[in-house]
Amino acid sequence: MRDSSIRCLGMVLMLVAVPLVPASAATTDEDGRSVDGRRLSPFLVQRFAYAVADGVMAPPERCTIAELEQMLNQPNGTSENCPGSFAPYPGAEADTSEEQTSVEPQARAGSCEYETRGDYPHRSGGDVSAHGWWETTTYSSCPTHADVEVWIQGVWCDRWGCRWLTAAHGEKRIRPRNIYNERTTARRACVSHDVVGFRTVVDVDLVGVIDPPDRYVGPPRDVPCRPGPPLSG
Helix, strand or coil: CHHHHHHHHHHHHHHHHHHHCCCCCCCCCCCCCECCCCCCHHHHHHHHHHHHHHCCCCCCCCCCHHHHHHHHCCCCCCCCCCCCEECCCCCCEECCCCCCEEECCCEEECCEEEEEEEECCEEECCEEEEEEEEEECCHHHCCCCEEEEEEEEEEEEECCEEEEEEEEEEEEEECCHHHHCCCEEEEEEEEEEEEEEEEEEEEEEECCCCCCCCCEECCCEEEEEEECCCCCC
16 A cells, blocks of 8 residues: 555656756766756656656666657657657757858868858748758869758757757758858758757768768757657658
């Protein structure tokens, strides 16, 4: 009887605390995609609720990044084995639905000098969207094309904390945008206007040339879009 009462208490506390999971809980993971920030009191309430429940139930193992991203590609995008939800990023600027860009410091591959660029995740119609591209002022010394990959990553929070999960991905072989106005797009449909923290990650691989492994990682932006399955791009 006592175990049943403790179990019930734990479940009630979990139901109350789950909506309060903040995107600011600091944690680490195998892919280095932790979301840094303060541990807010609602998160401590949730952890206490889980601790009570774990006193009478075997605690589950934390799902890996790969398992979570595979789950998000399923028809319903959820799983009892990997509970959690997308969440805002504390302190992030709000989406203005206007293209705002940022740039990685200039890189060099041989005699080719180029920049990796991307815009911030933003709402575009019924999707969350972001773009990536490369630019150069020494085009005659560069390959004609580069393979440009773009990832849109969203803040995902569970009982252990928060991590960045890939919500959309795009890849395309393109010429420099400042000359040919070409870019790579990643996008994913939204199922609601719930605010979620996103960031853009861009990788430029010059064709036929060994280039630096650096990636552009943009600042977090809060966008009124909860991603829906499946992944696009």
